[in-house]
Amino acid sequence: MNAWLLLLPAAVLLVAFTHYPILATIRHSLFISRRNGTEVFVGLDNYRSMAADPIFWKALINNFWFALGTIPTSIALALLMAVWVNRNMRGRGFLRLAYFTPTVLPMIAVANIWLFFYTPDYGLLDQLRGLFDLAGWNWLGSPSTVMPCLIVMVIWKEAGFFMIFYLAALQQLSPDLEEAAAVEGASRWYTFRRITFPLLMPTTLFVAINAVINSFKLVDHLVIMTKGGPNNASTLLLYYIYEVAFTFQDSAYAATLTVVLLVLLSTLALLKFGYLDRRIHYQ
């Protein structure tokens, strides 16, 4: 009895804010709401119309490219920067701080800074282009460049954050290991490949899971910078859910889309716990 009482605060929070909302969302996705507030059971009708919705597929494919563009690059950059600042050098503290700045800045401010970079004609990028007598370009207004522009910004924002995790992990590694490898004649690259990187795998996995979740979570920048446009070229799944729920007020369809997002993320979680964890060495 006492044990259950001690569990109660955590259990209440989990049930109220995680488990119940998930079940409610799944239930909600099987109904449609009438204007008068009543709900009608429609089975899988919502899912059928979702499968026929071109914007849903567009958002899903966009999200796939967005994830592919941001995750590997930001992780690689984070690792590179962490290895670089993980040694004694002048201005190390300043460098570490500089890398971490994007994480500290409020997201709305970040979006506005980048909005200025990408502004046609007098934005930073176009002014640079102007130096080479190139015409202005509407970076965020062209379907061909809007996605790469967002990807670059997100990499800039995420890499510094992930670097902190890598830096912490690197400092946990005993310097003896590197020295032992050096005595055995291993080059720095060999040591990195066979010793350091494998020992950082738990961090890499953690960072990768975070990166995937973040790539499905991005909303604020889209609201400020593109509103999903032009022609849905920058609509990501969660932004579409936000639009359906709060702009189109179709909560049943939003619930259906949310279920898809949930399934995607829980599949990834299962993959982590079921497969990857067994192949990674934990200290």
Next chain:
Amino acid sequence: MSAIKLDHVSKHWGTMRAVDDVSLTADEGALLVLLGPSGCGKSTTLRLIAGLEQPDGGTITIGGADVTGLTPAQRKISMVFQSYALFPHLSVAENIVFGLRVRRMPRAERETRLKRVADIVGLGQLLDRKPSQLSGGQRQRVALGRAIIAEARVCLMDEPLSNLDAKLRHEMRTEIRALQQRLGMTMVYVTHDQTEAMTMADRIVLMRDGRIEQNGTPEELYNRPATAFTARFIGTPPMNLIAQGERLVGVRPEHIRIVSQDGHAARVRTVEHLGADSIVLCDISDQPVSVRQDGFIKASPGDDIRLAWDASHEHLFDKESGRRLETAAGEARLVASG
């Protein structure tokens, strides 16, 4: 040729002189122990020999070749770290052959060598395990295996036994010494444990504050300590030093007898029974003196006893400088008998 020679080697960090003008030679095939209290510079000296630190002055030669500017790998040495530095994600076998793989040795030869080394260090059954699945002694053996598989002529050991329990430490001590002699390696062995030094070494270099306090064979350090510091460091319990005016009179506990008359008056403080012998801790005019006696001594705290020793067993040191005084009467006799 694998003799190691340090010539006026120094290393400092800021104003801290970690290693201060150290010169020493480890003969080919010999085991040289760097002994001293923590912070005396013995580990730094070893790291300088390994090439993990660069000296601020002086030269280091291995087998006659100047290696001062070379990387650890170029010096062709092997090393055992205090923490063992095993790669936690690699199996025992992978750990041992790590260096061979770095040097791209063909698989067949790698396997042959691995088998031989696994037999030597007794790890044949454990090759597929990860280091975390091994006991402390087994990890120590993996580190040893990794050090000897390359068949380097020089092996450096940094307090390799300090993480083991007393019984295992005693076993491994014998084993490492036997291995070193069997393979004919030149070994530099760092420890703060004078028992390890006395039992294993061909030559002991006792260090203090980055400088060499005394460099000699175990017998020399025991029989003719050059300073009061050495006298206090060697022996269990160490030499008693009794102040007499400007001098310190040193007598080893095993050279003191309990007598019924004459000698010095002393009062017993405690008695430690070790089985084969007993250590009696007493005071001679408020200066602590320990006495080693065979068997089981029946004395209790507060007893008044009398202590005596032969003049030939006295070591005299200058109280100010701590240096040995050669004027003692017993000196000539000691040299003649030793």
